Amino acid sequence: MPKTIKKVGVLTSGGDSPGMNAAIRSVVRTCAYHNIECIGIYRGYQGMIEGDFKEMGPRSVNNIVNKGGTILKSARSTEFRTPEGREKAHENLLKAGIDALVVIGGDGTFTGGLLFNNEFNFPVMGIPGTIDNDIFGTSHTLGYDTALNTVVDVIDKIRDTASSHNRLFFVEVMGRDAGHIALNAGIGAGAEEILIPEEDLGLERLLESLQKSKASGKSSSIVVIAEGDKIGKNVFELKDYVDANLPEYDVRVSVLGHMQRGGSPSCFDRVLASRLGVKAVESLIEGKSSYMVGLQNDKVTLTPLEQAIKGKTEIDRELLRVSDIMST
Amino acid sequence: MPKTIKKVGVLTSGGDSPGMNAAIRSVVRTCAYHNIECIGIYRGYQGMIEGDFKEMGPRSVNNIVNKGGTILKSARSTEFRTPEGREKAHENLLKAGIDALVVIGGDGTFTGGLLFNNEFNFPVMGIPGTIDNDIFGTSHTLGYDTALNTVVDVIDKIRDTASSHNRLFFVEVMGRDAGHIALNAGIGAGAEEILIPEEDLGLERLLESLQKSKASGKSSSIVVIAEGDKIGKNVFELKDYVDANLPEYDVRVSVLGHMQRGGSPSCFDRVLASRLGVKAVESLIEGKSSYMVGLQNDKVTLTPLEQAIKGKTEIDRELLRVSDIMST
Amino acid sequence: MPKTIKKVGVLTSGGDSPGMNAAIRSVVRTCAYHNIECIGIYRGYQGMIEGDFKEMGPRSVNNIVNKGGTILKSARSTEFRTPEGREKAHENLLKAGIDALVVIGGDGTFTGGLLFNNEFNFPVMGIPGTIDNDIFGTSHTLGYDTALNTVVDVIDKIRDTASSHNRLFFVEVMGRDAGHIALNAGIGAGAEEILIPEEDLGLERLLESLQKSKASGKSSSIVVIAEGDKIGKNVFELKDYVDANLPEYDVRVSVLGHMQRGGSPSCFDRVLASRLGVKAVESLIEGKSSYMVGLQNDKVTLTPLEQAIKGKTEIDRELLRVSDIMST
Amino acid sequence: MPKTIKKVGVLTSGGDSPGMNAAIRSVVRTCAYHNIECIGIYRGYQGMIEGDFKEMGPRSVNNIVNKGGTILKSARSTEFRTPEGREKAHENLLKAGIDALVVIGGDGTFTGGLLFNNEFNFPVMGIPGTIDNDIFGTSHTLGYDTALNTVVDVIDKIRDTASSHNRLFFVEVMGRDAGHIALNAGIGAGAEEILIPEEDLGLERLLESLQKSKASGKSSSIVVIAEGDKIGKNVFELKDYVDANLPEYDVRVSVLGHMQRGGSPSCFDRVLASRLGVKAVESLIEGKSSYMVGLQNDKVTLTPLEQAIKGKTEIDRELLRVSDIMST
Incomplete structure (x- = not known):
C-alpha cells in the first residue's frame, strides 16, 4: 500500500x-x-x-x-x-x-x-x-499553443507592413532543437518557406523557392526560421546572402525573442x-x-x-x- | 480507376x-x-x-x-x-x-x-x-479553438470587474446541443460552476455550489452556461432565481452571442x-x-x-x- | 503655508x-x-x-x-x-x-x-x-480609451459574421447618459448608424438610413446603440420594429455589457x-x-x-x- | 472663387x-x-x-x-x-x-x-x-496610438518572463529621431528607465538607476530604448556594458522591429x-x-x-x- x-x-x-x-x-x-x-x-x-x-x-x-x-x-x-x-x-x-x-x-x-x-x-x-x-x-x-498564437499574431502584423511594401521578411522564432513552433506558426501565418532544425533544405532550395514565389505573382513573402535551423547561417547572414543573390528583394529581419515565452x-x-x-x-x-x-x-x-x-x-x-x- | x-x-x-x-x-x-x-x-x-x-x-x-x-x-x-x-x-x-x-x-x-x-x-x-x-x-x-480563446478573453475581462465588486456573473456562451465550449472555456476561465446540455445538475446543486463558494472565501464568482443547458431556466430567469434565494449575491448577466463566431x-x-x-x-x-x-x-x-x-x-x-x- | x-x-x-x-x-x-x-x-x-x-x-x-x-x-x-x-x-x-x-x-x-x-x-x-x-x-x-478599443474589437468580430451572412446587427454599448462610447466606437467600427442619448434621430430616420444603406449596395450593417439612447425602444424592441418594417433584413442583437469595463x-x-x-x-x-x-x-x-x-x-x-x- | x-x-x-x-x-x-x-x-x-x-x-x-x-x-x-x-x-x-x-x-x-x-x-x-x-x-x-498599444502588449509579455527569472531586459523600440514611442510606451509598460534621442542621460546614470532599482527590492527590470537614443551604444553593446559593470544582472535584449508598424x-x-x-x-x-x-x-x-x-x-x-x- x-x-x-x-x-x-x-x-x-x-x-x-x-x-x-x-x-x-x-x-x-x-x-x-x-x-x-x-x-x-x-x-x-x-x-x-x-x-x-x-x-x-x-x-x-x-x-x-x-x-x-x-x-x-x-x-x-x-x-x-x-x-x-x-x-x-x-x-x-x-x-x-x-x-x-x-x-x-x-x-x-x-x-x-x-x-x-x-x-x-x-x-x-x-x-x-x-x-x-x-x-x-x-x-x-x-x-506551446499560446506561443504559436503569439507568433502568428506578430507575423500577421509584420505581414501588414510586408505586403504594403512588397518586402521579404525573415522571422526568427524559438526552437533551438525543435522546429515545432516554426513549422506550425509558419503554416498558420502563411509563410512561404519554413526552416527548421530537423531538415536542411539548403540555401539553393531557399533561393529557388523565393524565385518561384516571385514568379507566381506574390508581392511579399515571409520566411520563418527556427533558432536552431541547420542552414548554417544566422538570420542576419541569411539576409546578406539573399541580398547578394536576389537583389530584387527588399529583405528585412525580425527576431521575435523572449516575448514568445510570455502572455496570458x-x-x-x-x-x-x-x-x-x-x-x-x-x-x-x-x-x-x-x-x-x-x-x-x-x-x-x-x-x-x-x-x-x-x-x-x-x-x-x-x-x-x-x-x-x-x-x- | x-x-x-x-x-x-x-x-x-x-x-x-x-x-x-x-x-x-x-x-x-x-x-x-x-x-x-x-x-x-x-x-x-x-x-x-x-x-x-x-x-x-x-x-x-x-x-x-x-x-x-x-x-x-x-x-x-x-x-x-x-x-x-x-x-x-x-x-x-x-x-x-x-x-x-x-x-x-x-x-x-x-x-x-x-x-x-x-x-x-x-x-x-x-x-x-x-x-x-x-x-x-x-x-x-x-x-472551435478560436471560439474558446474568444470566450476566455471576454470572461477574463468580466472577471476584472466581478472581482472588483465581489459580484456573481452568469455568462451565457454558445452551444445549443453541446457543452464543449461551456465546459472548456469554463475551466479555462476559472468558472465556479458550468451548466451544459449534457448534464442537469439541478437548481439545488447550483445554489449549494454558490454557497460553498462564498463560504470558502471566494469574493466573486463566474458561472458559465451553455445556451442549451437543461436547467430549465434561461440566464435571466436564473439570475432572478438566485436573487431570490441568495440575496447576499449581486448577480449580473452577460450573453456573449455572435462575437463568438468571429475573429482571426x-x-x-x-x-x-x-x-x-x-x-x-x-x-x-x-x-x-x-x-x-x-x-x-x-x-x-x-x-x-x-x-x-x-x-x-x-x-x-x-x-x-x-x-x-x-x-x- | x-x-x-x-x-x-x-x-x-x-x-x-x-x-x-x-x-x-x-x-x-x-x-x-x-x-x-x-x-x-x-x-x-x-x-x-x-x-x-x-x-x-x-x-x-x-x-x-x-x-x-x-x-x-x-x-x-x-x-x-x-x-x-x-x-x-x-x-x-x-x-x-x-x-x-x-x-x-x-x-x-x-x-x-x-x-x-x-x-x-x-x-x-x-x-x-x-x-x-x-x-x-x-x-x-x-x-474610456480602453473601453473604445474593447468595443471595436468585439464589433470587428461581429462584423466577420455579419458580412458572411449579409445580416444587420444592433450592438448595444454602455453609456446611459452619454454617447461618447457609442459615437467613437461606432465610427471606429464602421457602424452604419449610431444612436446616442444626446440626439433623437427618430425611428423613421433609422429605417430610411437602413434602406439607403441596402440600396447603396451594402450587404451587411452594424448599428451601434448607447444604453440610454432616446429612441424610446430598447435594443430588442428595436429589432422587432425593424423585423416588422424591413423584412428583407435578417436582424440580430448583441448587448456587450460588463466586458466593456474590464481588460488590460x-x-x-x-x-x-x-x-x-x-x-x-x-x-x-x-x-x-x-x-x-x-x-x-x-x-x-x-x-x-x-x-x-x-x-x-x-x-x-x-x-x-x-x-x-x-x-x- | x-x-x-x-x-x-x-x-x-x-x-x-x-x-x-x-x-x-x-x-x-x-x-x-x-x-x-x-x-x-x-x-x-x-x-x-x-x-x-x-x-x-x-x-x-x-x-x-x-x-x-x-x-x-x-x-x-x-x-x-x-x-x-x-x-x-x-x-x-x-x-x-x-x-x-x-x-x-x-x-x-x-x-x-x-x-x-x-x-x-x-x-x-x-x-x-x-x-x-x-x-x-x-x-x-x-x-502612433496603435503602435503604443502594440509595444506595451509585447513588453507586458516580456515582463512575464522577466519577473519569473529576475532578469533585466533592454527593449529597443522604433523612433530614430523622436522618443515619443519609447517615452509613452515606457511609462505605459512600467519601464524602470527610458532612453530617448532627445536626452542623453549617460551611461553612469543608467548604471546608478539600475543599482537603485535593485536596492529598492525590484527583482526584474525593463529598460526601453529608442533606436536613435544618444547614449552612443546600440542595444547589444549596452547589454555587454551592463554585463561587465553589473554582473549581478542577467541581461537580455529584445528588438521589437517592424511588428510595430502593423496590426489593426x-x-x-x-x-x-x-x-x-x-x-x-x-x-x-x-x-x-x-x-x-x-x-x-x-x-x-x-x-x-x-x-x-x-x-x-x-x-x-x-x-x-x-x-x-x-x-x-
Whole structure:
C-alpha cells in the first residue's frame, strides 16, 4: 500500500511558459480537494536548497489561471547539480514535512527530479512546461499553443507592413532543437518557406523557392526560421546572402525573442494545465512516482520520466508537405 | 480507376466560423498544386442554385488565412431542400464543368452534400466548420479553438470587474446541443460552476455550489452556461432565481452571442484548416467521395458523411471532474 | 503655508474601469517619491467606514500597471450617505493618521469626496475613473480609451459574421447618459448608424438610413446603440420594429455589457493614470484641495470638484457629421 | 472663387502605419458624399509616375477600416525626386482628370507633395501617417496610438518572463529621431528607465538607476530604448556594458522591429483617420491647398505643409518626470 501523502511541494524550473501558473493553481487546488497540504517552492531547485517555501491554500491561487509567467519564479541552480546541494534540498523538504514533489518544466527539470527521486526515493511527478514542445510523451507541452498564437499574431502584423511594401521578411522564432513552433506558426501565418532544425533544405532550395514565389505573382513573402535551423547561417547572414543573390528583394529581419515565452495562456493551455495538475497530484496519492503527466491522443497519460527525458519528439512530416502545398 | 477530377467547387454553408477562410485557401491552393481548377461558390447551396460562381487561382486567396468569416459568404437555402432546387444546382455545376465539391460547414451542410451525392452520384467531401465542436468523427471542428480563446478573453475581462465588486456573473456562451465550449472555456476561465446540455445538475446543486463558494472565501464568482443547458431556466430567469434565494449575491448577466463566431483564427485552427483542405482535395483526386475529413488522435482521417451526421459527440467526463476540483 | 501632508489615503469607488490600478500605483509611488506614507482603503467609502486599510509601499504596486479592475476593490456605500457614516469614516482616517485623500471614480465618488471635504475640512483630490467619459473638466476619463478599443474589437468580430451572412446587427454599448462610447466606437467600427442619448434621430430616420444603406449596395450593417439612447425602444424592441418594417433584413442583437469595463488598460490609459496620480498627490502637497485632476488640451489640469460634478460634457458634433459621411 | 474639384487622387507613401486604410476609406467616402470622383494611386509617387491608378467608389473601401497596412501599397520613388519624374506624374494626373491630391505619409511624403504643388500649382493636402509621431502641427499621427498599444502588449509579455527569472531586459523600440514611442510606451509598460534621442542621460546614470532599482527590492527590470537614443551604444553593446559593470544582472535584449508598424488600428487611430480624411477632402473643395490636416487640442486643424515639414515636435518634459517618479 502506498505511503499516504500529506504534503506536496510544487515548483517551476527552467524557462517559464504560459500555463505554468494554471498548473500551479491546479496542483494547489487538487491538494485542497483531497485535504492534502500544498507548499509552493520558490525559484525551482534553488529555492528547495534555500528553503524558500510558502504554504498555499486554494485561495492563494485565485485569479492566476490567466496570468503568464510563474508566481513561484524560476531559476537555474548549479548547486542542485551537486550531491551536497541535493542533500540540503532533501533535508529542507523533510524539515517542512513535504513528502512528494510536483516539478513543472522541461528536460532539465525532469532530469533533476529523476536524480532526486533516485537518490532519496522521494516521490516526484513531472508536468511538461515549455513553449518548445520538445518533450517526449506528450503531444503538447504547456505554453506551446499560446506561443504559436503569439507568433502568428506578430507575423500577421509584420505581414501588414510586408505586403504594403512588397518586402521579404525573415522571422526568427524559438526552437533551438525543435522546429515545432516554426513549422506550425509558419503554416498558420502563411509563410512561404519554413526552416527548421530537423531538415536542411539548403540555401539553393531557399533561393529557388523565393524565385518561384516571385514568379507566381506574390508581392511579399515571409520566411520563418527556427533558432536552431541547420542552414548554417544566422538570420542576419541569411539576409546578406539573399541580398547578394536576389537583389530584387527588399529583405528585412525580425527576431521575435523572449516575448514568445510570455502572455496570458490560451484556453487550450489553461485546460491542459488544469488536467495535468489533477493527474499529477492524484498519481502521487495513488503511490506512483517518477512519471511525467502528458497528453496523448487527447487523453491524459503517464510516461516514465526516464523515457520523457531520453525520447525524441518528431515533427509531423505531413506538415512539411502541407506547408509546401500552401505556398503554391 | 477513379474519374479524373478537373475542376473542384468549394462552398461554405451554415453558421460561419473562424478558419473557414483558411480552409478555402487550402482547397484553392491544393487544387492549384495539382493543376486542378477551383471554383468558389458563393452563399452556399443557394449560390449553387443561382450559379453564383467565381474562378479562384492561388493568388485569389492571398492574405485570408488570418481573416474571420468566409469570403465565399454563407446562407441558408430552403430551395436546396427541394428536388427542383438540387436539380438546378446540379445543372449549374455541369454547365461550369465542376466535377467535385468540397463543402465546409456543419451537420446541415453535410446532410445537403450527402443528399446531393446520392441523387447525382456527384463526388462530395466535407470539412467540419462550426464553433460548437458537435460533429462526430473529428476531435476539433474549425473555429472551435478560436471560439474558446474568444470566450476566455471576454470572461477574463468580466472577471476584472466581478472581482472588483465581489459580484456573481452568469455568462451565457454558445452551444445549443453541446457543452464543449461551456465546459472548456469554463475551466479555462476559472468558472465556479458550468451548466451544459449534457448534464442537469439541478437548481439545488447550483445554489449549494454558490454557497460553498462564498463560504470558502471566494469574493466573486463566474458561472458559465451553455445556451442549451437543461436547467430549465434561461440566464435571466436564473439570475432572478438566485436573487431570490441568495440575496447576499449581486448577480449580473452577460450573453456573449455572435462575437463568438468571429475573429482571426487561432494558429491551431489555421493549421487544421490547411491540413483538412489538402486532405479533402487529395481524397477527391483519389476517387473518394462522401467523407468528412477530420482530426482524430492528432491525425487527419476520413469519416463517412453518413456517420458524421448521425454520430453523437460526447463531452469528456474527465473535464467535469477537473472543473469540479478546480472550483475548490 | 499649507499643512504638511504626511499620509495619503487612496480609494476607488463606483464602477471600476481599466487604468484604476495604474492610478493607484501612481499615487502610491508619488507618495514614496516624496517620502509620504500611503494607505490603501479597500472597497471605497465603505472601507473607510469600516477601517479596512492597508499600508502601501512602492513594491506593493509592482506589476499592476497593466491589470484591469482595481486591487482596492470598489463598492457602493449607502452608509456613507449618512452623517453618522461619514463621521465614522473621518474618525478612522484620524486614527490611522491619514491627512489627505485621493478618490478615484466618477460623479458619485466626487460628490462623496466633496461632501466629506466640506464637513471635515479634509483635503481631497479626485481622479476621474469611468469608462463613460462623462465627467466635466477632462477630455478623457480613465478607462474610456480602453473601453473604445474593447468595443471595436468585439464589433470587428461581429462584423466577420455579419458580412458572411449579409445580416444587420444592433450592438448595444454602455453609456446611459452619454454617447461618447457609442459615437467613437461606432465610427471606429464602421457602424452604419449610431444612436446616442444626446440626439433623437427618430425611428423613421433609422429605417430610411437602413434602406439607403441596402440600396447603396451594402450587404451587411452594424448599428451601434448607447444604453440610454432616446429612441424610446430598447435594443430588442428595436429589432422587432425593424423585423416588422424591413423584412428583407435578417436582424440580430448583441448587448456587450460588463466586458466593456474590464481588460488590460491601453497605453493611453496607463500613461494618463500615471500623470493624474502624480498631479493629485503633488497638488495635495502644495496644499490644494477639492479639485479633480484631468486632461485638457493634452495637459494635466485642475478643475474644482464642484464644477466637475455639475458641469456637463458635450459630445463633439463634428463626429456626428463624420459618422454620417463615413456611412456613405 | 476656387476651381471646382471634380476628381481627387489619394496615395500613401513612406513607411506604412495602422490607420492609413481608415484614412483612404475616409477620403474615398467623403468624395462620394460630395459627388466627387476618387482615384486610388498605387505605390505612392512611383505609381503616380507609372499611372498605376484605380477608380474607387464607396463600396471599394468596405471592411478596411480595421485593417493594418495600406491597400494602396507604399514605395519609395527616387524618380519622383527628379523634375522629369514629377513631370511624368503631372501628365498622368491631367490625363486621368485628377485635379487635386491627398497624400498620406510623413515628412518625405509632404516634401514631395509640396514640391509638386509648387511646380505645377496642383492642389495638395497632407494627412500625417507614421507611427513615430514626429510631425509638427499634430498632437497625434496616424498609427502612433496603435503602435503604443502594440509595444506595451509585447513588453507586458516580456515582463512575464522577466519577473519569473529576475532578469533585466533592454527593449529597443522604433523612433530614430523622436522618443515619443519609447517615452509613452515606457511609462505605459512600467519601464524602470527610458532612453530617448532627445536626452542623453549617460551611461553612469543608467548604471546608478539600475543599482537603485535593485536596492529598492525590484527583482526584474525593463529598460526601453529608442533606436536613435544618444547614449552612443546600440542595444547589444549596452547589454555587454551592463554585463561587465553589473554582473549581478542577467541581461537580455529584445528588438521589437517592424511588428510595430502593423496590426489593426486602435479606435483612436480609426476615428482620427476618419476625421482627417473628411477635413482633407473638404479643404480641397473649399479651394485650400498645401496644408496638412492634423489634431491640435482635440480639434482638427490645418497647418501649412511647409511648417509641418520644418517644425520640430518636442517630447513632453512632464512625462520624463512622471517616468522618473513611476520608477520609484
